[in-house]
Amino acid sequence: MPHLEISDLITATDPRSGDRLPVRRGDVIRQLEEHGDHRAARIVASLPTGRDDVLDPHAVDRLLVGVHTELQRLSEELRIGERLVHLLGPLLAAVRAAATPARPLRLVDVGCGLGYLIRWLAATHALGPDVELIGVDLDAALVGEAARLARAEGLHCRFVHGNAFDLPEAATVYVSTGVLHHFRGPALAEFFRAQASSPALAFCHYDIAATRLAPVGAWAFHRARMRHPLGRHDGVVSALRAHSDEALLRAAAAPGIRPLLYEPRGMSNPFCTTLRPVLGIRPHLEAPLRRALGRASRRLVGPEQLAEVVR
Numbered sequence: 001m002p003h004l005e006i007s008d009l010i011t012a013t014d015p016r017s018g019d020r021l022p023v024r025r026g027d028v029i030r031q032l033e034e035h036g037d038h039r040a041a042r043i044v045a046s047l048p049t050g051r052d053d054v055l056d057p058h059a060v061d062r063l064l065v066g067v068h069t070e071l072q073r074l075s076e077e078l079r080i081g082e083r084l085v086h087l088l089g090p091l092l093a094a095v096r097a098a099a100t101p102a103r104p105l106r107l108v109d110v111g112c113g114l115g116y117l118i119r120w121l122a123a124t125h126a127l128g129p130d131v132e133l134i135g136v137d138l139d140a141a142l143v144g145e146a147a148r149l150a151r152a153e154g155l156h157c158r159f160v161h162g163n164a165f166d167l168p169e170a171a172t173v174y175v176s177t178g179v180l181h182h183f184r185g186p187a188l189a190e191f192f193r194a195q196a197s198s199p200a201l202a203f204c205h206y207d208i209a210a211t212r213l214a215p216v217g218a219w220a221f222h223r224a225r226m227r228h229p230l231g232r233h234d235g236v237v238s239a240l241r242a243h244s245d246e247a248l249l250r251a252a253a254a255p256g257i258r259p260l261l262y263e264p265r266g267m268s269n270p271f272c273t274t275l276r277p278v279l280g281i282r283p284h285l286e287a288p289l290r291r292a293l294g295r296a297s298r299r300l301v302g303p304e305q306l307a308e309v310v311r
């Protein structure tokens with residue numbers, strides 16, 4: 001049976017209107033019990049409710065902002081900003097060189113949470129002044145906190161509450177961190193197809209590498225760095241839910257997209273829990289991207305090379 005993350009179950013949003021929907025604690029507990037996850041059921045049983053057994057939305061928001069604040073340390077320790085720039089820098093150079101694209105170039109972080117990545121990029125100016133930085137999340141509390149932090153830090157970036165694929169302006173590049181494993185079954189390919197059928201030129205999504213050691217690594221990290229049992233639980237479950245390299249490349253192969261994986265299994269250290277990206281680029285960008293990456297381009301593999309690398 002697939003593993004469930006508590007944070008996916010205790011909030012619900014209408015995907016069209018963005019309105020918060022009530023969630024009954026008993027329903028969540030039942031779902032977790034049916035999956036045999038009694039520990040998770042006990043964690044949910046300790047959350048406060050109001051009338052009709054509905055989980056207190058303010059308490060849930062406070063809890064999720066707290067957990068994501070602790071989770072931000074994972075992005076800091078894995079140097080996710082630097083690693084994105086290592087790829088996105090050359091990718092944007094390829095975009096600028098290949099044609100005269102509309103300006104500004106627009107980077108959209110899908111499911112930005114507290115916006116660590118967008119705020120880091122804004123603070124470091126790492127991608128250049130012609131790149132507009134936008135974080136989008138369906139969760140109003142998380143994206144609200146992201147906007148508050150950006151204001152407090154005086155950063156030049158924007159946060160939007162809603163569906164990243166409903167923005168009025170087209171993205172040049174979509175990115176995300178720690179989001180892919182939330183899409184199960186056909187939803188993963190649909191996620192990539194939504195970007196392939198948009199005017200975007202590329203996407204680059206980072207998620208936990210599915211190695212046999214990933215759940216152990218995630219357990220150790222979340223034990224050491226996170227206090228709330230919900231954060232510890234979901235951290236380990238997300239490593240168990242991580243998609244394999246093969247599954248990501250298959251799902252990302254949408255029409256008009258060249259799917260690529262950077263540092264697949266076999267090219268990375270299996271003792272490190274890490275996030276690695278799946279990319280999708282318009283085919284004409286592959287040659288300029290490889291030129292801009294130089295030697296590092298050897299680490300970028302398509303479906304036809306994956307079998308050789310992991311052998």
Ligand SMILES: C[S@@+](CC[C@H](N)C(=O)[O-])C[C@H]1O[C@@H](n2cnc3c(N)ncnc32)[C@H](O)[C@@H]1O
Nearest residue numbers: 110111112113136137138139162163164177178
């Ligand atoms: C686990 S969180 C990741 C948060 C953040 N990227 C990080 O690394 O801390 C996944 C988030 O994706 C958001 N999400 C999923 N699909 C989305 C979409 N189509 N548009 C906007 N947000 C989305 C969810 O609301 C959730 O907050």
